[in-house]
Amino acid sequence: MSQELTIGFAALFGMLAIIFGAFGAHALKKKLTTEQLASFETGVKYQMYHAIVLLVLGSTYQVQYTNTIYCFIVGIFLFSFSIYGLVLSDAFGKKLKVLGPITPIGGLFFVAGWLLIFVNTI
Structure with a gap:
């Protein structure tokens, strides 16, 4: 993952x-x-928090944080976007229950990303 691509994802997710x-x-x-x-x-909220972290990681780009960046990008897709899908599908009467198990997997990607930051800094 390049510095430019990381900042691009940060900007997209923030927007x-x-x-x-x-x-x-x-x-x-x-x-x-x-x-x-x-x-x-x-x-x-979780999408914005991690967009900001992606912006910081992209701005101070170091190759050892590549896996962290991937974890946060995948985490946003799985966590935040599954919540949007669950809420909107439920609100319109056709709840997509298949999205339910995806949300915690996204959360695990967030946890893994933060763990990687910890491991890479000690």
Whole structure:
């Protein structure tokens, strides 16, 4: 993973977090239950947190963090995007239950990424 590509993913995920956050707060506010909205917001928050970390890792690019970068990119796709899919499909009456087990796998990728940062710095 190159420095430019890492920063590109950071920018894409950061931009999408803003768009999804605004979409959830405004367009979906009347369609989602309080619990659904909270879940959607969790996806947005974790996406933004990890977009910011990707930006930092890209800006201070070191090859030993390549696997961390991959973990965070995959984690965002699996964790945040599965939450968006679960919430939206449930809100529109066709819950995609197959996405349920994907969310914790994404969370494990986040944990692995943070563990790799720890291991690479000690």
